[in-house]
Amino acid sequence: MKIMGSEPTAFWVALNLxxxxxHRDMEEALKQAGLPSLRWYDVLWELERAPDGMRPFELENDLLFEQSxxxxxxRRIVGEGLVEEFTYAADRRGKVLRITAKGRRLRKQMWAVYGPQIENKFGPLADTEDADKLIAILKSLIS
Amino acid sequence: MKIMGSEPTAFWVALNLxxxxxHRDMEEALKQAGLPSLRWYDVLWELERAPDGMRPFELENDLLFEQSxxxxxxRRIVGEGLVEEFTYAADRRGKVLRITAKGRRLRKQMWAVYGPQIENKFGPLADTEDADKLIAILKSLIS
DNA sequence: TTCATATAGATGTATTTTCATCTAATCTAT
DNA sequence: ATAGATTAGATGAAAATACATCTATATGAA
Known part of the structure; x- marks a missing residue:
């Protein structure tokens, strides 16, 4: 019988914290620089890599967004002119999203803050061969 | 010069997702069972392990809570009678929190759902011979 | 075709979280 | 002792998120 303080719990607690x-530190850094949140970055970057645009529901799946x-x-991102919406001919319920030039510029600006943050936090670990193993495990947890 | 798709980013993306x-799945399971959120669990469990009670600011640090x-x-947890507040004599700005019997009962009920979730998700990984090393890596990210 | 079901996305409402600021108590240096 | 700075915690207002439901289109089986 497993007890509460066992290994799996320790792993989850560590992952959680x-x-x-x-996340807190990164949001803080972005805010400090007067830039939008990580969620916005994720959307912009995802769209930037999708030359033909993406559907909202695809974003939802990839980024684990709650639909509403x-x-x-x-709405906010489009309102800022960072992304454009087009009706999707093949399914008139849906729409297609495409990043704008303005969106690309902002994404790049954000990366100037975000990138170094990632480098700071994770750069030191990246050498460890254990890091690869951990990445694999983390990926396996995603459903 | 590092490019964007490099190792550290992969690590962070995997951690994030x-x-x-x-987290989503666990909250879902708790909600399904008509139980409060993980944040509540964390508070209750933290307090349950603190025989002399804890100060709010200690919880704030341990659980990475935003102060407000x-x-x-x-307020909500105390409102439900799960935790009691006492004035802290040695520093009259502060207070001491102590879990109640009701709080303990609820914590246990929640664990009946939460524990198995942890076991399901992380149990399989716990065999990994260097789980400890991976946990150490995760912990090293906490500031 | 037609009815039932499923999917894409929006939206009203409630809840949670953040941000900024406030009060009261404590601490520190003079 | 006292002025200034710091800390514990609360709170109004704003923003983000979740939940439930709704509309419109699409799909699939009879």
Whole structure:
């Protein structure tokens, strides 16, 4: 019989705190620089890599967004002119999103802050061969 | 010069998605069972292990709570009779929190759902011979 | 075709979280 | 002792997120 303080719990607790700590610091750095949140970055970067645009529901899956949350986030992002919406001919319920030039510029500006943050936090670990193993494990947890 | 798709970024992306995916599922399971959120669990468990009670600011540090958020979360938790507040004689700005019998019962109920979730997700990994090393890496990210 | 079901996305409402600021108590240096 | 700075915690207002539901289109089986 497993007891509470066992290994799996320790792993989850560490994962939890690590994520939150890093996330908090990164949001802080972006805010400090007068830039939007990480969620916005994720959307912009995802769209920047999709030359033909993406559907909202694809973003939802890739980024683990709550549907209603994404819908409103997109409204704001589109409102800022960072992304454009087009009706999707093949399915008239849907739409297609494409990043704008302005969106690309902002994404790049954000990367200037975000990138170094990642480098600071994770650069030192990246050498460890254990890091690869950990990445694999982390990926396996995603459903 | 580092490019964007490099190792550290892969690590962070995996950490990010893993956390969110697991967290979402766990919250879902708790909600399904009509139980409060993980944040409440964290507070209750932390207090359960503190025989002499804890100060809010200690919880704030241990659980990476935003101060104002914790303040309100505590109001709700105390409102439900799960935790009691006492004035802290040695520093009259502060207070001491102690879990109640009701709080302990609820914490246990929650564990009946939460524990198995952890076991499901992380149990399989625990065999990894260097789980400890991976945990250490995660912990090293916490500031 | 037609009815039932499923999917894409929006939106009203409630809840949670953040941000900024406030009060009261404590601490520190003079 | 006292002025200034710091800390514990609360709170109004704003923003983000979640939940439930709704509309419109699409799909699939009879």
């Amino acid at each position: 690590a994520y939150r700590s890093v 949350n994404l819908s409103r986030t997109l | 893993a956390y969110r995916s697991v 958020n914790l303040s309100r979360t505590l």
